Each structure stands twice: as C-alpha cells, then as structure tokens.
Amino acid sequence: xxxxxxxxxxxxxxxxxxxxxxxxxxxxxxxxxxxxxxxxxxxxxxxxxxxxxxxxxxxxxxxxxxxxxxxxxxxxxxxxxxxxxxxxxxxxxxxxxxxxxxxxxxxxxxxxxxxxxxxxxxxxxxxxxxxxxxxxxxxxxxxxxxxxxxxxxxxxxxxxxxxxxxxxxxxxxxxxxxxxxxxxxxxxxxxxxxxxxxxxxxxxxxxxxxxxxxxxxxxxxxxxxxxxxxxxxxxxxxxxxxxxxxxxxxxxxxxxxxxxxxxxxxxxxxxxxxxxxxxxxxxxxxxxxxxxxxxxxxxxxxxxxxxxxxxxxxxxxxxxxxxxxxxxxxxxxxxxxxxxxxxxxxxxxxxxxxxxxxxxxxxxxxxxxxxxxxxxxxxxxxxxxxxxxxxxxxxxxxxxxxx
Numbered sequence: 001x002x003x004x005x006x007x008x009x010x011x012x013x014x015x016x017x018x019x020x021x022x023x024x025x026x027x028x029x030x031x032x033x034x035x036x037x038x039x040x041x042x043x044x045x046x047x048x049x050x051x052x053x054x055x056x057x058x059x060x061x062x063x064x065x066x067x068x069x070x071x072x073x074x075x076x077x078x079x080x081x082x083x084x085x086x087x088x089x090x091x092x093x094x095x096x097x098x099x100x101x102x103x104x105x106x107x108x109x110x111x112x113x114x115x116x117x118x119x120x121x122x123x124x125x126x127x128x129x130x131x132x133x134x135x136x137x138x139x140x141x142x143x144x145x146x147x148x149x150x151x152x153x154x155x156x157x158x159x160x161x162x163x164x165x166x167x168x169x170x171x172x173x174x175x176x177x178x179x180x181x182x183x184x185x186x187x188x189x190x191x192x193x194x195x196x197x198x199x200x201x202x203x204x205x206x207x208x209x210x211x212x213x214x215x216x217x218x219x220x221x222x223x224x225x226x227x228x229x230x231x232x233x234x235x236x237x238x239x240x241x242x243x244x245x246x247x248x249x250x251x252x253x254x255x256x257x258x259x260x261x262x263x264x265x266x267x268x269x270x271x272x273x274x275x276x277x278x279x280x281x282x283x284x285x286x287x288x289x290x291x292x293x294x295x296x297x298x299x300x301x302x303x304x305x306x307x308x309x310x311x312x313x314x315x316x317x318x319x320x321x322x323x324x325x326x327x328x329x330x331x332x333x334x335x336x337x338x339x340x341x342x343x344x345x346x347x348x349x350x351x352x353x354x355x356x357x358x359x360x361x362x363x364x365x366x367x368x369x370x371x372x373x374x375x376x377x378x379x380x381x382x383x384x385x386x387x388x389x390x391x392x393x394x395x396x397x398x399x400x401x402x403x
Contacts, residue, residue: 001040002031004054004062008044014064015049017385019105021062035163036132038065038073052110053129057163063110063129078133078140081109086144089116092378093205098181098190100202100379101145106389107381111162112137115198117179117190119148122198123171126154128162138171149173153198168193180268184209186239187268191261196233196306203376204304204342207394208240210372211300211340214396215246218299219336224275225299228252228332230284230325235262237302237340242271250278250298252287288328299337301329307345315347319356322348327360330368333399338371346391353393369398 006014007027014021021041033039039054041062051073052064065073085107093099101121102114111127121141125131141150150172159166177193183205192199215225224247229237232253239262241249251262259279266272280287284305303325308318322343330339343353361368374394375382382389 001038001051002029002033002054003040003042004029005042005046006044006049013385014041017383019050019052019064019108019110019383019386020060021052021064023059023061026061036129040069053127053133055128055162058128058161060127063105063127065108065110073133075136075139078109078136079143081107082137082140082144085109088381089379095185096181096183096205098183098200098202099205103380105386106383109137113198114141115200115202116145116147117181117192117199120173120175120179120192121145121147121150122192123150123152124154124156124198125152125164126156126158126162128164131162131164134171142172147173149175151175151192153192183236184240184243186243187265188234188236188239189261189264189268190234191257194257195261200234201236203344203380203392204236204394205379206377207342207374208236210374210396211237211240211302212244214300214338214340215241215244217245219334223247225337226250226297227300227302228298229302229304230288230329231303231305232262233258233304235259235265237304238262238277239265239269239271241300242266242275242277243269246275246300248276248298250280252280252282252284254281254283256281285325285328288325288332292328292331296332297334297337298332299334300340301333301337302340303329304342305344308343308348310345310347312347315352318345318348319352322353322356323360323363326357327364330361330364330366330397330399335399335401337399339368339397339399340395341397342392342394344392346388348393349387350390350393354395357395357397365402367400367402369400371396371398 005027041050048069050064052062101116111130113124115122155166190199218225226248227241227246228250230252232251238251308321376392
C-alpha cells in the first residue's frame with residue numbers, strides 16, 4: 001500500500017476531523033498507486049494519520065475512509081459502516097419510513113449518498129474511489145437493509161470532476177418510480193426517477209415540522225393562517241401547512257412537474273377541502289414582483305430556493321439572488337407575520353446569509369425579529385471540523401414595518 005506524505009507546513013485540518021486531503025497538501029507519494037487505490041496518509045515524520053482512497057485527477061486527492069491503520073477496507077468494512085449508519089437513523093429518526101441513510105463523509109463513507117424511500121433505496125456515487133467499490137456497497141445494502149430495489153441517481157456534474165460519467169438506472173430489483181413515503185405523520189409521493197436530486201429533500205424534515213405554530217392562526221387572531229410557499233418542489237411545506245391548520249395556501253414553483261406532484265400530495269392526504277389552495281407555475285422572482293404590485297399579503301411566506309452558489313466564484317451572484325428573493329418575500333408578509341427562509345448553498349456561509357437578509361430588510365424598510373435558526377435534520381449529522389457539512393441554513397423571522 002502506498003503512503004501519501006503530507007507537507008510539514010500545512011493546516012492541521014486532517015487532525016481536526018476534516019476527511020479530505022487536497023493535492024496541494026501532499027509532499028510526495030511513496031510506492032506505486034493507481035486511481036481509486038487505498039493509501040495511507042502520513043505526517044511528514046511518517047506518523048500515520050488515516051487511510052482513504054486516492055484520485056490523482058481530483059483536487060481532493062484522498063478521501064478518508066478510516067483512522068485505524070489496521071482496518072481493512074473490505075466487504076466487512078462496508079457491512080459494518082452501513083449497519084452503524086442504519087442503527088443511528090433508527091435511533092434518531094421517528095415517524096417515517098424514509099430518510100437520508102448514508103450521508104457521505106459524515107457516515108465515514110465519502111462520496112456516497114443513500115436515501116431510503118420505504119423499501120426502495122436511491123444511491124448517488126460521487127467519487128471515483130467509491131465508484132470502484134460500488135459492488136461492495138450494493139452487497140452491504142442488500143445484506144443490512146434488504147431493500148426491494150436499488151436505483152442509482154448519479155446524474156450530477158461533480159462526477160465529471162472525478163473523471164466519471166453521469167449515470168442512472170436500477171442496480172437491483174424493480175420498482176415504480178413513484179413511491180409513497182411518510183414524513184411527520186403525512187403522506188408524500190416521491191418521483192425517484194424524474195424528481196430533483198434523489199427525488200426528495202430529507203434535510204428539511206424537522207424544519208417543515210417547525211412551522212406548526214406559525215400557521216395555526218393569522219396575525220389578526222383568526223383560525224388558520226394564509227401561507228405562500230415559493231420554490232415548492234413536491235409541496236412539502238404546503239402539505240405541512242395544511243396539516244397544521246392553514247386556511248389559505250399558495251404553492252409556487254417554476255416546474256409544472258413539481259406543481260403536479262404538490263397537487264398529488266395534497267390530495268394524497270385528503271387536504272383538498274381543508275384549505276383554499278392556489279397552485280402557480282411561474283418563476284418566483286417574476287411572480288413575487290407581480291404580487292407585490294397587486295398588493296397581496298400572506299401571514300407566512302416560505303422561501304426554500306435551490307442552491308444559487310455552487311462554487312466560490314458564484315457567491316457574488318448568489319448574494320444578489322438571495323437578497324432579491326428575500327426582499328420580495330418580506331414585502332409580501334403582513335405586519336407581524338413570518339418570513340421562513342432557507343439557503344442550501346454551502347458557499348453562502350451562515351454569517352453571509354444572515355447579513356444578506358439584513359441588507360434585504362434594510363431596503364424593504366422592515367424590522368426582522370429572529371424566532372428560530374435551524375440547520376439540516378438529524379439524519380444529516382455533521383463532522384465537526386468539516387464546514388462543507390454545514391450547508392443548510394433555515395431561519396424564521398417575524399416581520400415588522402419600519403416607519
């Protein structure tokens with residue numbers, strides 16, 4: 001096994017828990033190594049730090065699999081890691097048959113995402129080292145979880161940075177692409193083939209439940225609030241709002257497929273007569289301006305946009321996007337109503353995200369009172385020392401007029 005020797009003068013990120021070794025941190029490689037091979041990572045003095053798989057074609061040269069020099073990265077390793085991940089989810093996640101089962105580095109399986117939708121698993125393989133071990137991953141999933149089917153959604157651009165092609169398809173078993181799951185006691189239909197990412201965003205589960213107290217009453221004290229959900233995807237916040245007593249709900253997304261799914265989810269729970277629903281297919285940036293001119297207002301406005309910044313270079317544009325959408329959103333909130341806003345862009349760090357909202361409030365002539373700040377749910381644990389895990393920001397503000 002080859003040894004990757006790190007530079008003497010470097011940040012001690014690896015020792016602090018960060019599981020990546022970047023190309024610029026490597027002093028030399030001792031021994032023969034091919035892309036995807038397991039290597040030992042050592043300090044400049046030869047002391048063992050970790051072992052992981054190597055990819056000379058990626059800026060992330062080594063992704064750590066183990067901190068035990070004697071541990072073999074074999075079939076038993078994958079069985080054990082996946083069993084530990086499943087045990088953790090069974091302890092931490094309740095009232096659901098669906099969850100993020102494997103969260104890459106946070107489950108010590110870098111480059112691997114596995115989402116569980118009932119008895120169907122959807123996997124994303126994001127790195128070369130994990131791709132060459134995919135058969136061991138599949139064997140372990142079948143051994144530990146015993147799913148009916150396993151579908152691959154490795155149709156993401158990051159694979160190309162690893163020298164891999166994008167790919168999708170069933171790897172094991174068969175299933176209808178539309179799967180019914182349960183979340184917070186509610187039913188949701190998920191499209192694992194045509195939906196975004198793996199079909200559903202589990203990271204907002206607890207956050208969706210957190211809007212309960214916001215939507216029970218209007219700011220005037222009447223039973224049931226009015227709610228606007230923007231970037232609705234499958235309408236998950238819409239369904240939760242209806243379950244929690246909202247009486248007037250507007251659901252907005254640019255995708256007709258997403259809105260059709262949101263309608264199905266409302267009907268699946270028998271909520272179509274529980275509230276007055278309005279489903280709108282439109283670009284949120286444009287539509288919010290139209291509603292502002294019309295003078296429309298809601299008790300609660302929910303903004304859960306896609307990632308505007310997928311790289312450092314995209315941050316300035318993302319800041320403008322987040323500022324604009326939050327400014328438009330808070331202008332549509334009634335006095336003493338609530339703005340629920342999120343960002344899933346890692347490069348929008350929490351401080352920058354909150355500062356951007358503060359700037360939007362200044363321009364909108366609003367005073368914001370922070371009610372709650374949250375991150376991803378408990379099926380998305382975070383490695384302390386790895387900021388890349390801290391991508392989701394979720395804030396609830398009470399909105400008041402200034403002047």
